[in-house]
Each structure stands twice: as C-alpha cells, then as structure tokens.
Amino acid sequence: MNAPAENTDQPIPRHRVLAKVVGKTAERYDEVLTPDALLFLADLERRFGPQRRILLENRKLQQERFDDGELPTQPVETKHVRNSLWEVAPCPAALQDRRVEITGPVDRKMMINALNSGAKMFMSDFEDASSPSFANMIEGQINMRDYARGTLSLTTEKKSYSLNKETATMLVRPRGWHLEEKNITVDGKPMSASLVDFGLHIFHNGKILSEDERGPFYYLPKIEAYQEARLWNDVFNFSQAVLDIPNGTIKTTVLIETLPAAFQMEEILYVLRNHITGLNCGRWDYIFSYIKTLRNHKQFLLPDRAQVGMDRGFLSAYASRLVEVCHKRRAHAMGGMAAQIPVKGDAAANDAAFDKVRNDKLREAQLGHDGTWVAHPDLVPVAMEVFDAEMPSKHQIHKKRQAQRVTDEAMLKPHSGTVTEAGVRTNIEVGIRYIAAWLCGRGAVPIHNLMEDAATAEISRSQIWQWLAHGATVQMEGGFTETLSTRLYERLFNEEIAKLKEELGENYDAGRFPEAATIFTETATAQVLPDFLTIPAYEILEK
Numbered sequence: 001m002n003a004p005a006e007n008t009d010q011p012i013p014r015h016r017v018l019a020k021v022v023g024k025t026a027e028r029y030d031e032v033l034t035p036d037a038l039l040f041l042a043d044l045e046r047r048f049g050p051q052r053r054i055l056l057e058n059r060k061l062q063q064e065r066f067d068d069g070e071l072p073t074q075p076v077e078t079k080h081v082r083n084s085l086w087e088v089a090p091c092p093a094a095l096q097d098r099r100v101e102i103t104g105p106v107d108r109k110m111m112i113n114a115l116n117s118g119a120k121m122f123m124s125d126f127e128d129a130s131s132p133s134f135a136n137m138i139e140g141q142i143n144m145r146d147y148a149r150g151t152l153s154l155t156t157e158k159k160s161y162s163l164n165k166e167t168a169t170m171l172v173r174p175r176g177w178h179l180e181e182k183n184i185t186v187d188g189k190p191m192s193a194s195l196v197d198f199g200l201h202i203f204h205n206g207k208i209l210s211e212d213e214r215g216p217f218y219y220l221p222k223i224e225a226y227q228e229a230r231l232w233n234d235v236f237n238f239s240q241a242v243l244d245i246p247n248g249t250i251k252t253t254v255l256i257e258t259l260p261a262a263f264q265m266e267e268i269l270y271v272l273r274n275h276i277t278g279l280n281c282g283r284w285d286y287i288f289s290y291i292k293t294l295r296n297h298k299q300f301l302l303p304d305r306a307q308v309g310m311d312r313g314f315l316s317a318y319a320s321r322l323v324e325v326c327h328k329r330r331a332h333a334m335g336g337m338a339a340q341i342p343v344k345g346d347a348a349a350n351d352a353a354f355d356k357v358r359n360d361k362l363r364e365a366q367l368g369h370d371g372t373w374v375a376h377p378d379l380v381p382v383a384m385e386v387f388d389a390e391m392p393s394k395h396q397i398h399k400k401r402q403a404q405r406v407t408d409e410a411m412l413k414p415h416s417g418t419v420t421e422a423g424v425r426t427n428i429e430v431g432i433r434y435i436a437a438w439l440c441g442r443g444a445v446p447i448h449n450l451m452e453d454a455a456t457a458e459i460s461r462s463q464i465w466q467w468l469a470h471g472a473t474v475q476m477e478g479g480f481t482e483t484l485s486t487r488l489y490e491r492l493f494n495e496e497i498a499k500l501k502e503e504l505g506e507n508y509d510a511g512r513f514p515e516a517a518t519i520f521t522e523t524a525t526a527q528v529l530p531d532f533l534t535i536p537a538y539e540i541l542e543k
Helices: 035-067 076-083 108-115 134-148 193-211 226-242 265-271 283-293 313-328 347-367 377-390 421-439 454-469 486-504 513-525 534-539
Strands: 100-105 121-125 153-155 160-162 169-173 180-186 189-192 217-220 251-256 276-281 332-338 371-374 445-447 450-452 473-475 481-483
Touching (some): 035 180, 035 189, 035 193, 035 226, 076 265, 100 108, 108 121, 108 153, 108 160, 121 134, 134 180, 134 193, 169 193, 180 193, 189 193, 226 251, 265 276, 283 313, 283 332, 283 454, 313 347, 332 347, 371 377, 421 445, 421 450, 421 454, 421 473, 421 486, 421 513, 421 534, 450 454, 454 486, 486 513
Parallel strands (some): 121 169, 169 217, 217 251, 251 276, 276 332
Antiparallel strands (some): 153 160, 180 189
16 A cells, blocks of 8 residues: 655545644644654554553563562573574665664764764664654654755854765664653554654655665664564554555664563564564663663672673673574674763873773674674774774674573673772762753763763663662772662762752753752662653653
C-alpha cells in the first residue's frame, strides 16, 4: 500500500483520527507535522502502543525477581536459537565499513559538523545526547528532512555551514521504549516517544533514503529483552509495507546497554535478523543498568566511576561476549564511546586525553570490534588511525579468532577498587551540572573535559544510591574512612551546592540548578532506586 502524498487537499476520513499536537509549534513545524504524518503516527500508536505498555510492565516484574535474588541468565526457552545455525541478513554497502562512528544531538550545526567530520558513520541522537524539549525534537526532524533532500545547511552571523561532497552515513537513534512524548497525543494519551521519533523520520525520509541506498538506518536504545526487539521488528515490517519500502531495507543496530539484554544478544539478533546489522557496546548506560539491575545485592557494589574500566570485570566479559556473538552470526560488533574531548589551553592534558582514546580504541580493535564511537570531530582521526592499522579490511567479521567462552559468572563480576570522597563529590557535581543543562535544553554537555550525556548522569546518581543503600566505606581526603550515611551525603551535597552557588552567582537560579539539585538528590536517595532520572526531569522540562 502506497503512502499518501505529504501535501494533499484530500480530507481525512472521519473514521480515521490523527495524532493530536498539543505542544507549541513554530516555523516549519507544519512540514513534518502534516495531517498524513499524524495519521501514520496514530496508526503506529494504536497498533503497537498496547504491546509496548505490556513489555514495560514485564520489566517491572523482571526487576522484582532480580531484587528477590534471581540473577540475569540466558533464557531457557530460547536455547534452540543459540544452538542452531543462522545468520543475519547481508549488510548493505553503505554499512559495510563502520570503523569510526561519531555521535551527537540533532542540533543543525552539530549535525553538519558531524557529517563532515571524516567519520564513516554519524549517529544522530534523539535520545541520550538530546534534551527532549518539543522544539529540539521537531527541529531535529526538520533537519532530518532537509538532510534526506540534500538541503541541510546553516547560515549564522559569523559563519555558513554546508555539507561536503562526501559525508558520513546517517543513522538515527529514536528515544527508548520507556519514554513518552507529551506534546503529541493519541486518544487523549501521550504517544510513545520511540514511535514519534521513528515514525516522523521514516514517513518523511524513508522512501527517499531507500531509493538512494542511504538508509533508512537506525540505532535502537535501552532494550531489555528480545521481546522488545521483536516489537521493533513488527514496527519495521508494518512501516515498510505502508510506505512502499521493500521489506528488509530498514537496517538497525541495537545498543546492548542493559544488563538483561547482554544475556539475550543472540535472541535480539535473531528476532531482528532481517533488519539488523550489528550490536554496540553502550558502555555508560550498561554500567548504570548493572547497578540498577543488581541494586539489592551488596556483593555487586562498584568503586568510583573512574575505576570502572573496560579492561576488566563485567565490562571486559561483556565486550568479549558481544564480539563473539556478533561474528558468529555475521553481524558487526561495535565498540563503545570515548567520552574524552580536546582540552583547550593545556597541551599536556590534551595529549593525555588523546592517549586515553588511542589506548581504548586499540583495545577494541584487537579484541575484534568492527568499529567504535567518538564524541568529538577532533577524535575521529585518532580512532581512524588505530582501526586503519589494526583492521585493513572493512570489518573483522570473518577473521578467525579463538572463542572466548565467556561465562555468565564473568558477566556479573564487579570491579575491585575504592569509593573515595572525591568520587562521591564528582558524582554529585557532575550529575547536577548535567541535569541543569538538560533542563535548559542541552543533552550533550562538556564537563571537566569529558562529554557527558544522560547515561553518565544516571551513573552518577545510581552510584550514590548504591553506596548509600549498602553503606559503602568511603576513603576520605584526610586519610581516614567513613561509612556513606545519609548525614555524610547531605554534608557533601551541601558543600558542593555552596561551591556551585559561589561559582555561578545569579546564574545558579537562572541555569535551573535548584531544580536539578532536587531531581538529583531525590533520585539518588529514594528508598527504591528510580528507573530513570529523565522521567521526573521531563515533567518539568518545559515548565
């Protein structure tokens, strides 16, 4: 069935109700929020919204089992999938070489710079790297529409920006299943944010991108079970049929950024096998998910975030298993994000940051990853140099390696290390700074020479919760130790707030730091660890 034209004078049949826009609109919004697009969104929500809500309830039931002592493991009912012979569908030419991918928000200027960065791929992010104000989300869709039509450009008072003749291949990350878009409703209820982001993009650009063999390509976040991946597959099949796009044209990569999903990697590949090209090590969200999933169990207490590295413990096991599983099924195994950014005005610190990135990418390439992520254009050449030297071919899928045989026990092994006063203070400060920026509309924020996004803010507040809940021993700056009690947390929290007030002056209130501080401490000290800090933050985002 062919999709209706974007602009039509035909009246919408009364028995077919459009999604309703309740958010504030602005110039060019009507180009993406067309009647036909809103009709398509309503169809998506009515068909797939009920199953989404069931799957979110399943997450709660699963977490209850983990809280009661059950540990993540590979599903018994899908043993036949893991033991049988199958591969994912062949990868299109545009996605064969993914050695360096750059990620960033859907801001127009940042999109152009990322596409021109020299990276092989650009993941434009409606999720963790974007604050989901209605303006950010819809203007991001306008940018996507212009990109598909070759008109993405920007002229400011200082500079003009346009795309080079050769650019990175675009992949789009919609928001996760757990999020809603309150500014677009169906039958009086907020829509799934996932279906809004994906639906508007595929409706306006899917056909054009498919005809040019430039897509449509996606990244899927926050999946916790293969059933959630199967729902995405159903959405893909429906959308391709309605929009007259050949089945299997949509290609996606799934971020393995939750602990339960890491035990279902083969199942996720299997249910998406006609539409998937690889899995990605979403390392920062994965650390957060490890803490959240195992929150009731003191034996999984983690040290300071800076001591939780990819070279050991559960993170090393997870990366090894991902490479093994992906290559077994002829899929790309993508490495994780390097959070470092250039350090201006300090050559030594800048060299140290670049060395960290270089070493991290060398570890990934030698482990067998087929590509990696960076957060800044200046780091593209660094990562590219490493992968060019270690991986002369387009990928390493067919390279013979000795199987790692990663055990489920290794997948859960916590990192050894210490909890320090500096680590507690850093989590408080960085978490509050990030949430304040998020409330002001910025989703990717440079803080202390690292690019922070929602995932790292989640680590900050969930670590505080874990240390409080289990009475972690803190190495204090005076050389003694102290248990992280509510009293100690409140003292350190108040001292960090005082420092921010002194530094920022009147910008403390104007920058929404009071609200950020409240959200941080409420989600870090609640009796039960809240699932996501972005959910309460979203309630006040546009107030």
